[in-house]
Amino acid sequence: MELLKNTLASIKPADEDAKKKAKERLDNLTKPIGSLGVLEEIVIKMAGITGNIHNKIDKRNIIVMCADNGVVEEGVSACPQYFTKILTENLIKGYTGVSVLSKLTGTDVTTVDIGVNGDITLKGVLNKKINYGTKNITKGPAMTRDEAIRAIEAGIEVADSSCKKGYDILGTGEMGIGNTTTSGAVLSIFSGLNPDATCGKGAGLTDEQFEHKKEAVEKAIEINKPDKNDPIDVISKVGGFDIAGMCGCFLSAAKNRKPIVIDGLISSAAALCAVRLNSLAKEYIFPSHLSKEPGAIYMMKEIGLKPMLDLEMRLGEGSGCPLAFQVIEAALYVMDHMATFEESTLDKDVLIDIR
Numbered sequence: 001m002e003l004l005k006n007t008l009a010s011i012k013p014a015d016e017d018a019k020k021k022a023k024e025r026l027d028n029l030t031k032p033i034g035s036l037g038v039l040e041e042i043v044i045k046m047a048g049i050t051g052n053i054h055n056k057i058d059k060r061n062i063i064v065m066c067a068d069n070g071v072v073e074e075g076v077s078a079c080p081q082y083f084t085k086i087l088t089e090n091l092i093k094g095y096t097g098v099s100v101l102s103k104l105t106g107t108d109v110t111t112v113d114i115g116v117n118g119d120i121t122l123k124g125v126l127n128k129k130i131n132y133g134t135k136n137i138t139k140g141p142a143m144t145r146d147e148a149i150r151a152i153e154a155g156i157e158v159a160d161s162s163c164k165k166g167y168d169i170l171g172t173g174e175m176g177i178g179n180t181t182t183s184g185a186v187l188s189i190f191s192g193l194n195p196d197a198t199c200g201k202g203a204g205l206t207d208e209q210f211e212h213k214k215e216a217v218e219k220a221i222e223i224n225k226p227d228k229n230d231p232i233d234v235i236s237k238v239g240g241f242d243i244a245g246m247c248g249c250f251l252s253a254a255k256n257r258k259p260i261v262i263d264g265l266i267s268s269a270a271a272l273c274a275v276r277l278n279s280l281a282k283e284y285i286f287p288s289h290l291s292k293e294p295g296a297i298y299m300m301k302e303i304g305l306k307p308m309l310d311l312e313m314r315l316g317e318g319s320g321c322p323l324a325f326q327v328i329e330a331a332l333y334v335m336d337h338m339a340t341f342e343e344s345t346l347d348k349d350v351l352i353d354i355r
């Protein structure tokens with residue numbers, strides 16, 4: 001508990017002075033004011049995170065939290081549970097979507113076993129196992145409160161270590177059959193929205209299975225009665241080890257003043273938990289894309305952030321992060337390389353600000 005407590009207490013607000021200076025420079029670049037849209041917002045947010053108006057990303061890392069979910073015994077996923085272990089191993093072998101996109105963009109991937117139901121002996125998978133999967137949330141809590149705290153702290157440790165290794169930006173991802181169900185439950189609790197709005201078909205379900213998935217979420221909430229004002233209670237009752245671990249990553253990044261990127265629905269659920277634990281964490285988080293899962297839009301509303309891309313992706317794993325890294329790097333490059341009006345001897349005063 002000490003690590004979580006200290007991390008929450010160490011998160012500071014963004015540097016408003018650096019943000020102001022970044023905006024001043026952006027407004028002096030040879031372009032209509034605000035014309036680079038979200039790229040400008042990214043530059044300003046990055047300045048707030050690091051305290052510098054010029055920022056560079058040389059080293060990127062995506063932390064993928066892998067864990068099983070007991071709720072799969074309710075038939076809420078198209079896939080059997082053992083897929084989680086195989087897909088986790090495939091992350092290391094470089095076969096998965098996030099592995100390939102990371103290779104393309106020069107991104108490292110840290111694969112973490114935080115709760116896979118099985119022993120992974122493959123070299124390269126970081127062992128932070130809290131338990132062999134969670135329990136079935138339709139019958140009782142997913143995990144104990146102590147396990148939830150240990151899983152969040154495991155995430156803090158992994159991300160702290162990434163920051164120490166000199167990564168300039170982190171991404172978050174997951175692997176865990178059944179985790180769109182737990183994410184839907186987490187969202188329903190924080191937002192008060194019905195599972196009809198917060199659940200989707202995940203990796204794929206028939207209409208009948210989909211109805212059953214929504215009933216499972218309703219039942220999980222009814223049985224566990226999580227306290228929406230206590231994010232650890234929410235995670236322990238209807239979340240998962242993957243969500244808890246990623247939540248820890250978001251908190252660590254904020255503490256270390258490093259930018260961290262959300263991928264899809266499940267990492268959004270983790271970011272939402274982090275923001276509910278300390279609202280300042282939001283100032284360090286960039287959402288990558290809007291997942292095609294219907295709950296994703298409500299996740300963004302609850303967190304209070306806007307994704308930079310909409311590519312109709314719904315893979316998870318962290319696959320949106322390498323793409324967001326490229327957009328963020330483009331924004332920072334523009335800030336460094338475009339000329340100001342003074343440098344290019346143009347007269348800025350002829351421009352009218354139409355924002």
Ligand SMILES: Cc1cc2ncn([C@H]3O[C@H](COP(=O)(O)O)[C@@H](O)[C@H]3O)c2cc1C
Nearest residue numbers: 077174175176177178179180202203316317
């Ligand atoms: C082959 C395959 C690769 C994946 N990679 C990520 N997911 C995604 O789907 C799972 C969640 O969906 P649900 O809640 O419906 O089980 C997670 O593992 C997530 O990362 C995959 C799913 C499959 C089938």
Ligand SMILES: O=C(O)c1cccnc1
Nearest residue numbers: 264265266291314315316
């Ligand atoms: O958006 C996601 O993260 C997602 C959606 C469907 C299945 N797995 C992950």
